[in-house]
Amino acid sequence: MAKLPHILLITAALFLSGCSYNDLQRYDEQISASWSEVLNQYQRRADLVPNLVKTVQAFADHEKEVFTQVTEARSKVGSIQLTPDMTNDPQALANFQAAQSQLSGALSRLLVVSENYPQLKSDGAFRDLQAQLEGTENRITVARNRYIKAVQEYNITVRSFPSNLTAKMFDFEVKPNFSVENESTIKQAPQVNFGS
Amino acid sequence: MGLFRSIVLLLHFLLIFSSPFANAEQVTIPSQPLAVIDQTNTLTAAEIQQLSDQILTFEKAKGSQMSVLIVPNTGEETIEQYSMRVVEKWKLGRKGVDDGVLLLVAKDQRELRIEVGYGLEGSLTDALANRIINEVIVPKFKAEEFAQGIQSGVTQMIQVIDGEPLPDTTKVGLMIEAQPYWVKIAVLAMILSKTLGTLLKRITKQPKLAAIITGIAAFSGYIVFWGWHIIPAIVTALICGVLTMVTRGNGSTSRHGSSRSSSRSSSSRSGGGGGFGGGGSSGRW
Numbered sequence: 001m002a003k004l005p006h007i008l009l010i011t012a013a014l015f016l017s018g019c020s021y022n023d024l025q026r027y028d029e030q031i032s033a034s035w036s037e038v039l040n041q042y043q044r045r046a047d048l049v050p051n052l053v054k055t056v057q058a059f060a061d062h063e064k065e066v067f068t069q070v071t072e073a074r075s076k077v078g079s080i081q082l083t084p085d086m087t088n089d090p091q092a093l094a095n096f097q098a099a100q101s102q103l104s105g106a107l108s109r110l111l112v113v114s115e116n117y118p119q120l121k122s123d124g125a126f127r128d129l130q131a132q133l134e135g136t137e138n139r140i141t142v143a144r145n146r147y148i149k150a151v152q153e154y155n156i157t158v159r160s161f162p163s164n165l166t167a168k169m170f171d172f173e174v175k176p177n178f179s180v181e182n183e184s185t186i187k188q189a190p191q192v193n194f195g196s
Numbered sequence: 197m198g199l200f201r202s203i204v205l206l207l208h209f210l211l212i213f214s215s216p217f218a219n220a221e222q223v224t225i226p227s228q229p230l231a232v233i234d235q236t237n238t239l240t241a242a243e244i245q246q247l248s249d250q251i252l253t254f255e256k257a258k259g260s261q262m263s264v265l266i267v268p269n270t271g272e273e274t275i276e277q278y279s280m281r282v283v284e285k286w287k288l289g290r291k292g293v294d295d296g297v298l299l300l301v302a303k304d305q306r307e308l309r310i311e312v313g314y315g316l317e318g319s320l321t322d323a324l325a326n327r328i329i330n331e332v333i334v335p336k337f338k339a340e341e342f343a344q345g346i347q348s349g350v351t352q353m354i355q356v357i358d359g360e361p362l363p364d365t366t367k368v369g370l371m372i373e374a375q376p377y378w379v380k381i382a383v384l385a386m387i388l389s390k391t392l393g394t395l396l397k398r399i400t401k402q403p404k405l406a407a408i409i410t411g412i413a414a415f416s417g418y419i420v421f422w423g424w425h426i427i428p429a430i431v432t433a434l435i436c437g438v439l440t441m442v443t444r445g446n447g448s449t450s451r452h453g454s455s456r457s458s459s460r461s462s463s464s465r466s467g468g469g470g471g472f473g474g475g476g477s478s479g480r481w
Contacts, residue, residue, distance in 0.1 A: 005199075006199045006202060009199065009202075009203075009408075010202050010203075022424060023424070026424065037473075127323075127326065127327075127330075128323035128326070128327075129323075130326075131322045131323045131325070131326030131327075131477050132321075132322050132323055134322070134326075134477065134478070135321075135322030135325075135326075135474075135475055135476065135477060136322075138276050138474040138475075138476075139473055139474040139475060140474075141276070141474065142280060142472075142473055142474030143473070143474070
């Protein structure tokens with residue numbers, strides 16, 4: 001009979017930490033919060049584009065193709081419906097990623113083009129915009145990494161024993177994550193060619 | 197006997213499942229966020245002291261925490277990746293205010309970075325950080341004048357941050373939030389065991405029962421104040437329980453947890469819990 005309080009205490013402690021219902025809730029919230037941050041930073045980048053295009057155009061007006069690409073990529077990104085359910089739908093997430101990396105590619109081509117114009121490169125306003133763009137790209141990377149970690153933490157809890165039992169009970173499902181392949185192409189610095 | 201053994205076993209069980217996996221190939225981060233850390237012997241002791249004094253004086257006056265870290269290289273990470281790891285570990289700047297700044301120099305790879313906390317992104321913008329790097333620091337670095345370059349950069353950043361309105365430095369609540377785990381555990385355990393513990397002992401006349409109840413109260417108290425950190429909460433509960441059992445219930449109220457002064461010697465410093473989002477700028481020379 002003296003063992004009963006011991007057993008109760010241990011069961012209670014195990015249950016508290018092992019059932020992980022609160023953990024799942026918390027991780028789910030973290031995913032939403034970090035997703036908002038990702039969207040925020042991508043939006044910030046999209047907002048920089050018009051100014052960037054205008055500044056480069058002032059010095060390199062005839063490079064029409066690059067400007068068209070950037071403007072098109074930006075409107076494509078702007079046209080994606082941001083539904084709250086996006087974090088649960090792998091297809092929506094993949095589409096979003098693809099559109100954003102198209103914009104990344106277009107921006108990187110724009111910067112490569114601007115390398116050919118020394119007057120543009122030394123323009124203070126352009127330098128500032130470039131700094132802002134780099135800062136925003138870094139913020140995007142940080143936000144994405146935090147989102148990826150949040151989803152990983154959540155998924156691990158949903159899949160591990162014994163919290164997967166709780167997850168099944170309350171309909172917590174594994175969530176899709178950003179794929180890594182785009183990360184490697186984004187990280188590559190644009191090749192600067194002074195010859196051609 | 198049986199109860200305590202079970203709890204110890206449980207603790208071991210929990211600890212095993214919460215151990216982080218360290219990536220052995222990354223450059224290690226210094227354990228303490230001192231004002232100036234130079235791993236390359238670029239700066240003389242006098243230069244380090246002067247910089248450190250400038251930074252710590254500014255911290256006392258304004259609250260914002262700055263650090264200068266000079267490493268030989270950032271290993272297989274980019275300078276941005278390493279910088280982010282450093283500030284996430286150090287948590288420079290005050291919690292909630294996020295007014296931390298890191299000036300990171302990777303000497304052998306000739307790169308540097310200014311990492312700006314959330315709260316300072318409005319004044320120390322990416323563009324401004326970039327200008328400080330390219331117009332103030334890089335020219336001096338190119339001329340191999342590293343101490344002067346860092347000095348001028350720090351002075352510029354201080355000027356910029358000084359212009360930004362930040363909360364003043366005397367908030368006690370922020371100080372307790374930012375303390376490391378063991379301070380929170382000690383304070384909570386001692387307060388609860390002295391107050392609730394002695395009261396229960398007197399009422400129930402059963403030290404063990406009083407200890408258990410006070411322990412549970414300490415556990416819940418920790419979680420309510422500081423979030424779902426199970427292991428520190430359990431530790432608090434255990435310490436509180438033990439203290440309740442051990443202390444004599446004669447109502448002595450000697451105050452233990454005096455407020456910690458924020459001035460520390462330059463050989464120890466802790467981050468204030470500030471957050472970073474990746475703002476700032478990098479440069480090379």
